[in-house]
Amino acid sequence: MESIHASEVKAICKGKMVTKHLNEVNEVCMQKGEFGREDKGHKESEDVVRLSVIAKSYAGILKELGEDVDRQGLLRTPLRAAKAMQFFTKGYRETTDDILNDAIFDENHDEMVIVKNIDMFSLCEHHLVPFFGKVHLAYLPNKRVVGLSKLARIVEIYSRRLQVQERLTKQIATAISEALEPAGVAVVIEAIHMCMVMRGVQKMNSKTVTSVMLGEFQENPKTREEFLILTKN
């Protein structure tokens, strides 16, 4: 059996089979969620190795912070923290195609569809500290509508990654735009950044708002205004 280093994978990247360092694969494929694995069993044993390395790193961090890793409360913390971190970044292993495939329907509807107050949780890629809030999104169908929960699942795919709020907003908008080819897409995110609240400048009540307007929402101020009014809380 071919032995493979934990950091190397057989990956399918853009239709080509490669054995690459995961970083190289991800530089090209990460943000588009395009890489897949050829062998599920192989993937599972790789995941176990990765988990073990992450857990060891967390054990090291606890020691460097001056904690006693042998005390009862911390005994399994490295493993729990590693699993938690993998969960927080599971969006890397999901693609829009995976979740959308069957849920696009032909519908003669061309009025605005809004899904608002979608809870969002992400990790700031600068400090590895959570930021979270609400996503409000809308699209103007062009004869095709999508299952409503799929919009929330798109938010999940891109938010469960190391992110920057601006990029997250744009990725959600672009994903909806590419999947549905609608007449317009609007995405607004309001979030609290723990890196600003728990540390650093420590402003308890500050919120960051970002938005992306595509198509009709960008070109037509009235359409944009209608969306903004309907999503105001």
Add this chain to the structure above:
Amino acid sequence: MNGHCTSRKDAKDEFRLPGLEAAYTRILRELGEDTDRQGLLRTPLRAAKAMQFLTKGYHETIHDILNNAIFDEDHDEMVIVKDIDMFSLCEHHLVPFFGKVHIGYLPNKKVVGLSKLARIVEIFSRRLQVQERLTKQIAMAISEALQPKGVAVVIEAMHMCMVMRGVQKMNSCTVTSTMLGIYREDPKAREEFLTLAKHA
């Protein structure tokens, strides 16, 4: 007070940074990220410093912050400081939990500078914690410093480990309390504190 000794001192923080940085770099790579992309270049260092800040309570002591701010005062009515913002790290998942701390004490001829109560919250919350222990440590610290007739501490907090992952309950709130002295023995005193802490 945590029942164990930590070896970290202020001056050593700088020396520990490279070890922390290396660990975070490994974590990022094993999560499948590209540590050479622009957004992540300095992340290991930032994350290391952030983590040190979030656990700085380990090398702060009550004596450091309380020494000059205990005053003799002939006051024996309840003193409450409520809605103190609190941010801590769950020691099980290393994920934040945060909320409000409400403190009440019945002075026994000695009162403390009010901001010191908030500083006591800071000392114990900026550690790897469990909400129950945090509540008790705050109460015990006030009790030992002031020897008042009673101390009451209530914490209401949201745990990101329950909200962002696991059972994923968005609106759940965990409440813990420690009642010492007269707050434990006298239901009326306890009730007065809880009423005043709850309402404006």
